[in-house]
Amino acid sequence: MTDVMTVRPAGPSDAADICALLNAVDVIEIGRPETDLAAVEADLHHPGVDLATDSWLAFEGGRLVAYGLVWADSGPGRIDGDHYVLPGHDRAALAVLARMETRARRMARGVRAGRLRLQLNAEPTLDLNLLTGRRYRSVRRYQVMTRSLSPAADLPPAPPEGLVLRDCSGDEADRRRVHALVEETFAAHYGHVERDHEAWLDHLDARALDWSLVWIASLPGHGDAAVLLSRDDRTSMAWISHLGVRKELRGRGIGGHLLRHGFAAHAARGRDTVGLGVDIRNETGALTLYEAHGMRLHYAVDTWELALHPQG
Template sequence: MSTPATAELTVRPATTADAAAVRDLINVVDLVDTGEAGYAVDEVESDLRRSDDLARDSWLAFSGDRLVAYAVLWPASASGRLDVDHYVLPDEVAAGSLLLDLLTARAAEIAATTPGVPAADLHLALTPESVLAVHALPVRGWRNVRRHHVLTRPVSTGADALPVLPADVRVRVATAPSDQEIAYRLVQETFAGHFGFEPTSYDDWRKRMDADHRDWTLTWIASRGAVDVGVLVGHNDREATGWVQNLGTVAAARGSGIATALLRTSFVEFAARGRSTVGLGVDTGNAHNALHFYTGLGFQLQFAADTWRLVVPAP
C-alpha cells in the first residue's frame, strides 16, 4: 500500500515487478558514483528474492511518478546482522534520508521481535562519493568501518586459456546438489574470520544466494586428490561483467595455485559467454594480501566502496 511520506514524496514497498525500474535507478546512481552502469534486471530480481518480507523490508520513494530512491534489507545472520542496499538519485537526498529512517525503524522492530537479539546491526556499502555517505549517514550515527575495492579484469576467448592443472588437481562445476553443499562448506571454512563474514546455516545460505535461480555451472570446486580444497562462486547477471562472488582456498592448500586455477577457469567461461570483463570485491585489510594477488593476475581498481555500520537497539 502506498503511503504519503511528504507533500512531494510517496513511499511503497517494492515487488519483483519493479525490477526494471529499480535497475534503471541503480544504473543512473552507479554511473555517477563509479563511472559504470551494468546492473541487469535479473540481478535486481535476485536481490529482491533474498528478502524475507518485501512488504515490510523494502521501500521505493517516488516524486510524482519518478522513482528517486530504493532500499531493501536482508537478514545476514541469526545474531541480528542486517545487510542494506540503498540507492538514491544525487539530487534527492531528502528521499534517501527518509528511507534511511524507515529502514532504521524497521530494524528496531526486527530486533524487538527476534529472541536473543538485543540490537540490529545494519551494514551498508557505498562509494565515498555517494550523497548518502556525504550528507546523510554521519549525522544519523552511522560509522564508516571498512573499505573494499572493486577490481575488474578484461577477458577474451583469444587471450584467456584454461589453466594447466597439476596431476592430482581437478576442477568441477557444482551442479550436483551434493556439490552445492560442498561449496557452502568451503565458503564457510575459507571465509571464517574475514571482515563482515557471518556463519549461516545451509538453508539460509541458499536463500541469500538465490540458489533455486542460480546458474550453478558458474560455481567451481577444486580438489587435490580426494580432498576438496577450493571454491569459486560466480554469477553472470550483469550486462557485460562476470562476477566472482566468493573465492576461497583452505589453509592447507594456500599458495599452491588453487585460487589461480579457479580464477583462470572462470575467465575462460565468462569470456565464452560473451563477457568482456570479470569483477570482484576485495577487502583492503585482507590478512592474506589478496589485493596483491589479484593485481598480479591483471585486475585493476574500478572503484572503492566503504562499509557503513549502525547498531540499532531494540526498543
C-alpha cells in the first residue's frame, strides 16, 4: 500500500525535524551531517519569509521526507529556493517543487524575466530528471572547499609592506565599512545582489556575528584595500564568508595574506577545519588562490534556474 502523503507549511517548532532531514540528506550527499539547528532556525525566522505561504513539509506515512522554502531578497523577479528530499520519494519531491514554483510565480508577478533558483549538490538526492523535465537548466557550479588547520602550522603571517589589519569588534562605522567593501569588491561577481546595510545583515544572518573575526586591510595612500568576513558559528568547521580585494589593488598578495590570517585566527581558536564556497568561473582567480593555499574540493553545488512564465 502506498503511504498517504500530506503537505503542510512549516512552523518554528518544526526546526529540529527539518534539521534532522537536512542532515540525513547531508550524510547521503557529502558523507557527514553539516547542518546546524541555528541555521535552520535563521531560515525559518528570516524577515522576508512568510512560513504560511513560503514553506512546505511533505510527509509520507507520517515521516518527514521533503522540505521546501522560497524567498525573494535578491531584487525584482529573482526567487531563491531550498529543496531537500530523501531518495526514493519522487512524489513528495514533485509535490513540494510544484508548490514552490506556483508561489514563485506569484512572487515574481509583473516581472518579465522572473526566475526561480535552486542550489543543489552536484550529486543530489533529488532526481534531476524532475528538474530537466520541468525545464530547469543548470547555470553555474560552485565548489565548497576545505582545509585542515593546526595552531603549530598556521601561525599569523607577516603582512605585505605597509599593510595593516584591524578587526571590526568595536566600531559600528567599521562594520558598515565592511558592507561597503563587500558591495564594491563583489559587484562584478555572478549572482551578486546589491543590498542596503540592514537587508545585508538579514541576508547573512549577521546580527549575531562575532565581528572580531572580520577584518579590514588598509594600505598607506590607498585607504581600505580589502575585507575578510569569517565566522565560527558552524559545528563542522570555521567558515570564510567573504574575501574581497579592491580591483585596482589585486595582485599584491593582499588576498593571500588575509586568507592565511583567517586560517591562523581560527586555528588559534581550536578549529581543525576551515571552509568556503567559490564560483569555479570567478574571473578574479579566486579558485586558484584557494588551491594555492591548500584548500581542496569538499563537494560541488550547481545552481538550477527555471524561467517563471506567468502561466506555468
